Amino acid sequence: MCVKFSDDLGMDEEAVDLGGPRREFLRLLMEALALSPMFEGRDSKLSLALDSTALREDRYFIAGQAIAVSLVHGGPPPGFLAPTLYSSVVVGNSSIKPVLEDIADADLYEKVKKVSECSFLDDLLHTTEPLQDYLANAGCLRPLKCIEDRDLLVQDITMFQVVHRVAGAFERFKEGLKVLGVLDASLLFACLFYCVLEQEGPSKLGKILAFATGASVVPPVGFSPQPSIDFLHEHSSSPKQRLLMANTCINCLKLPLLDTYEAFRESMDFAIGNTQGFGRE
Template sequence: MVETEGRSFSRCDWLRRSSGAGSCSELRISNQNNMMAGDESRRLQQALGVLRNILSTPETVTSLSSSLERQRTGSQAQEQHVTNNVSHSAVESELRERFRPANSQVASAGQADEGGQTGGSLRYQTQLHFGKWNSRPRKRAKTVYHDTFNKDIILLPGPSSTAVIKHRTKQQLHEHGHILNGFEFQKSWDHRTVTDQIRDAFGEKLSADVSSRMATGCLVPVRDILQDLATKIKHQKKCKFNINRSTVLDGAIRGLNEGHTIHVTLFSVRFSDDMGVPEEAVDLCGPRREFLRLLMEALPKSPMFEGEEGKLNLAFDSSEDRYFIAGRAIAVSLVHGGSPAGFLSPTLFSCLVDGPELAKPVLEDVADIDLHEKIKRVTEGKSLEDLLATTEPLDEYLANAGCLRPLRRLEDKNLLVDDILMFQVIHRVRGPFERFRDGLRTLGVLDKIQAHPESFRPLLCWSPTNLTADLLDSLFTIRLSTVGSNRRSAEEVVVPFWRDYLIDAEG
């Protein structure tokens, strides 16, 4: 109690008067709050003390750490299990959606399973409605045997052609009707029937002699081919041919050019010596054959050809008209009964038969000795460094020839050498080759060469052969005296003895 000016006040009255508001109940609540705050502070202090005691003991810390780790691991496993269940449920839903069975029983089973009821696992349902899990032996498809089959047939220039026809060449063959697509064969046909059917299918694309060759299955004798070509010669008209033995090639150029028709007529040769004195004779094929023989000997010695003797290729000469004369001279000599050329290289012969695009020149075809040695050193390189060193002297040549090729490995040398040989032997003389080939078309000789390459190969290319009596006899030209003279009678007696002697020497 508080006494003031003779009056006594309680604590509540004093507080009410001093504050101007409130009540005793409010004061009591405030006191209670203060007491609760004090209790919480004491509890907090006690908890801090207990925590300090716990953390100060190592065993207790280890135990708490293990307990927390077990709780965390269990929580992750539970989350993974839930995720797997969700994923498995999604996969099952996807499978049911994509492989939905057609009948109602399977659909109801699937719905029950999706609803949570145990209607069987997805594997059981799949096995039940889509077959067993174990693979069943498949029945082998029944083999159907046909009486026919189809193949493409390509008409090649000759049996010696080994190139694979593709791209542009195949397109050209299609345009000329040299390819039969999907030709139907009967399995019951024999060899002769197959040949006859192919021959009939190509029809006019095959000449009569090619057809006969297919029928007989052997090479057509070149003598028969040349005799057939000789029928194109006009016997009604004859022309004279003035030749000087020392300039046979010049005389051939005058008479065998494109403006004259001496190649399709019978012609008589009139020789003159170097002094201009004429040497005439009744032309019983003797002077004409001598002229053709001298011409075949002069051609390989001319600037138009180069290379090893007996294996000559075309050389680059500015006068391309001479190449036409050379081709025509070879054709005329063959058809008119003269000597064969016998000096063309296998590469040049292949160009005539199969075309220059399919030719495969070799190092021996390079006539330039210096270039030959440089190319040979390139082919003998054993490492990339050797290859780069051996190609350095050829840089200017390669640039002019358009054969520059990046060399990154040793195997690139083969491609480089092929490029050099194709340029040097084929592309460099492409113009002269075209003129030479045009000359060989005289009297249809080139077409026969392409149709019967193996028959003409011995006549145009040199090959080692055994010396026979007939071969040695063909090297000599017998010139008999005038008919009716005593010398002529004696000479006719001697000729058989000479030929008997050659036969005895051969035996």
């Protein structure tokens, strides 16, 4: 894979892709997937959402392909996937038990949460009244005869909302993951892949890593060559030479030698905060 970035005028950057532009592209691709309408959730742990346009244009398949390509070609893992979604991929929908927190729809979550907290049958009947249409569409509408029916109802609602409702999208997503043998590998090494796919997302350290290498986390296949640090010994009054630099193709961070820590921190913050992408100084 060879990646070239261009500006708004269509002018390509001059650098040859030796790894940096590719990692940058794949990092941006994973970030775009997490923000797409195909995924929903809270606390950066996302499940599949149901989007008619994405279904019609087969984007769920493309999303699975994108993740597979990123994992194989040195990009970051999709650290935004919820554990329930990952379990669905490796063990199948019939064996998983989604939890209430997997429901991304805030309004539905609050209503189902109230149902789960009912202690008496009268409360349960009253609390489920606003959900009657939803329960009918979900196939969960049935007489509630005792308070013990509460737990099964909550389980059925959660299973429908998180799993059954998006079954078509999930199958296409799973098909996309078969690209380059990634799905087969995840089935053989489920525990290893779980650790890989649940890495934490970008932090301030991740931004520094992205500045130096193009990737905000260590790719599952590692870095080649290994990241290194050089020091800029030239002393100049030029503001440009007081800023850190990087060569993402060889994963090298180049740090200026400044008189104080405060000056160094300002240089770091300014450079990293104002160079999002290739072709900028």
